Amino acid sequence: MLWINRFGGMFLVGVLLLSPLSSAAARGESITVLTEHSPPGEYIDDQGRVTGPTAELVRELLQRVGHTGKISLLPWARGYMLARRGPDVALFETTRTELRENQFKWVGPIKRITGGLFVRTEDDVSLTSLEDARNLDAVCVYRGSSGGQALNAMGFTNLEEPTHSAQCLDMLMHGRVDAWMTSDIARVPLFAETPYSENEVRLAYATSTKYLYIALSLDVPDSTVALWQDTLDQMKLDGTLARYYRGTYPDDMIEALSQPGHPDLPWLD
Template sequence: MSAEVFKVYTEQNPPYNFLENGKVKGQATLLLEQLFQKSGHTIFENNIYLLPWTIGYHEVLNKKNTMIYSMARIHEREALFQWVGPIGKMTLGVIAKKSKHMIIASPDALHSYKIATIPGTSTEKALFDIGFRAEELDRFANLTSQLKKLKENRVDAIAFGVEAVWQLLREMGNDLSEYEVVYVLKESDLYFAFSKETNTKLIAELNETLKTLLK
């Protein structure tokens, strides 16, 4: 296959992808750079765009030679993208302050609380799957906004990848012992997601190359 140039999007989701000193870093970022280097493909302008999830998602849905990571591969997205991976796992959960004393014996109990989400994420979709409606949720563009509201007690809980929440809470100077996972929504495999028009042979080659990197 001839070398291609891809415009690459991601979001703040440590430890897989995050911004550090103005550069996008993380486990998945390093793996993507290694994958492209080994396969001969390049990142447009050598720049990864860290944007709110809904913006990057929309770009990859509608434009050729684009990709986004790290994306949970769920049924509703299966036919919308070409997939390379898996590249990791993520626990999707609901996190709250221990001082809230939230005891969630069943999914229905979550409806009693104000929960913050990021629109279009697999975590929000997992809440929809257990009966939530968009108007019930406090929806923010990014995880940092969620965590600030949680710290200030302006929401009862947030729903996102548990690993990312712990890392950002730590970076923001919070005491992790004050927080807990009150409900696990699901476990998801993470992937590199390419625009639907991407050549299937190229995707197959990337998957084969990825296997050699993950050995």
Template sequence: MPNRLTLCLCLLLALFSLKSQAGAIEVVTEDSLYAYLREDKVAGPGTQIAEETLKGAALNDYSVLLYPWARAYEKALHEPNVLIFPLDRTPAREQSFKWVGEILRVPSKLYKLRGDDSIAVKVLDDAKQYSIGVVRNDAKQIYLQQRGFTRLVVSADNHDNFQKLLNHQIQLLPMPENAARLMSQDTHVDFNSLEEVYSLDEQPHRVYLAFSLSTPDDIVAKAQRAFEQLKASGEVARIMGEKR
């Protein structure tokens, strides 16, 4: 017969398992066009979609928090009951998360400061000679590293990246046009001071909501069904089409 210590350990493990399955969901994201602070609350179209998905799935015990992207990403990699967005769905990440649904699909572009005629990119490999700003653990960093890019300047977020471009600390910045316009607006810079030099059509942003791998399957399935209903109703497209 099992001794008392073994029974106690089994009971503790069972309680821990139940707690992790029933725990509150932590929604993590970064400051971006999808999520931002407004009147001390996290707002934005991505936030709205995440919240409506969880509510539609009757998963009402959740909190939404802004982190630097690398920290949000690490939490979603290693902790249970974490919902992360905007997460690019890439082959390298496919088995590391439980995917809920696609919010948006847009191409990234390489931008330089207008008037810098020393920079010319006809094919992607031409860009290897220039310093390029990327966000730590972002899909663009991984994509460029896999293609042999070595002059990558890693930042905590896109705001730092954008400021480095303005300060001539980097020469190129990969970013979707809508994000570049938002960064220009936030920093009171004319968007036309940027110039697109190359479009990364081969690596479009497939922006998703995704759960951490250790999140219980029943939670993920409920969220997936709720998201599918939200998207079929046209709400996802409508929300993403709204201006900040």
């Protein structure tokens, strides 16, 4: 599966939390909640506060279940190691995969990222497979992206490779390319920098869909996981998730995530 990685941050921001509802609090210990620095979802503002729509969603989730906390910064490798080892660690936003399935307990999803080929909404472009894209006059991938590298490795000869992804959007809207390899999340901030609107571009073919979760260390009690999941589901139903995400993330992603429960994951069949 193809995936375009636009996030280069390799640090984690930790929130040290105390909860009367968790086994950690019962033992006088703390639950540590970690997040990668990954704008626009999570970043540190000028006052040193962790913010961003996903961070604020999780912060409200924690408040609703009775947690309060202090923010700390950790390197990515150490944060992931702590989440694997425990005790009482939660890490967001973590892609839920078959390989990771039994390494954590899961609460979510809190984000969905779809990568693929995007085209102008007005154009009559239909793609039923990635191979169909070979027949297009030109496909834009920004230079050095993993998606571009994958298409080059597959022998695509119709690629345009500018140095910035915003150039791909401009080339697409001016008809210089037929399709743009990106993700629904990666493309959204670019519209704020251009005169174009999100509804002028549509997904023609999806190459990957990933669901991101809060991953909890295996020692966290099932009752705590259930409490977090039930609370998150209620936040989806009462419009809290949509309130935080609207204006930053794609509308179709928000609509899909606003439904409680888990998506169909093939390895769980």
